[in-house]
Amino acid sequence: MDAEEQARALEEALPSLRRFARALCKDAADADDLVQATLERALAGWRGRREQALQPWLFAILYRRFLDECRRQARWSRWRQLFAAGGGAGDDHAPSPEQVHAGREQLAAFSRLPAEQRAVLVLVVVEGVGYREAAAALGIPVGTVMSRLARARARLRAFAEEPPAAGRNLRSVL
Structure with a gap:
């Protein structure tokens, strides 16, 4: 080449x-x-x-x-x-405040995942890489890729089902 x-x-x-x-x-x-x-x-x-x-x-x-x-x-x-112990391109398709809030919630949930689970999730789900290729890229067995992916998805579902924490609700300011 x-x-x-x-x-x-x-x-x-x-x-x-x-x-x-x-x-x-x-x-x-x-x-x-x-x-x-x-x-x-x-x-x-x-x-x-x-x-x-x-x-x-x-x-x-x-x-x-x-x-x-x-x-x-x-x-x-x-x-x-x-x-320390010692010493926007345009407003044509602007999302609604609710959509922005939902997106931020999803990103926050994604960022709460461990790096190993985020890596597998991005490679398999976002990039469309197969399990074998993801395993080779990350240097782990295929079974580990599948279990990390399953755990990442389960944690994201659990995060979505959590009740909103105090102070995280949208407020209207008039």
């Missing part, structure tokens, strides 16, 4: 990578940084890549980078705690 084909293949994978990174990171800037680091790692390791499909390979790189960053953040947070 020459450089032009390589660039085209990576460009086609970019929207999926961005969605996956955004679901994992919850922050657009962090997600963009993660995608950039993934592309850098992919380009550096392109020659060593086996004959596997490109997209699962990129998802695997991205997920591993995400896990590495989580571990790094956890280490730094422990150090900080230790030292």
Whole structure:
């Protein structure tokens, strides 16, 4: 594969990578940084890549980078705690306030899921990746993908059935 084909293949994978990174990171800037680091790692390791499909390979790189960053953040947070203890494009189709509220509730429920469940949910449900490909991308068995997906869906249903917490109801201000 020459450089032009390589660039085209990576460009086609970019929207999926961005969605996956955004679901994992919850922050657009962090997600963009993660995608950039993934592309850098992919380009550096392109020659060593086996004959596997490109997209699962990129998802695997991205997920591993995400896990590495989580571990790094956890280490730094422990150090900080230790030292702290010592010393719109247009209004044509604007959603209603109720729709905005419902969307925020759904995003809040999604963000309450563990990262492992969010990753599987995004790959299988949003990106349409098969169980085997998701398992290969995340480096886990297929059965684990299925159980994480089932647990993620069950938790989302449970979150939806929870009564609204005090102060989360919409108020009208006149």
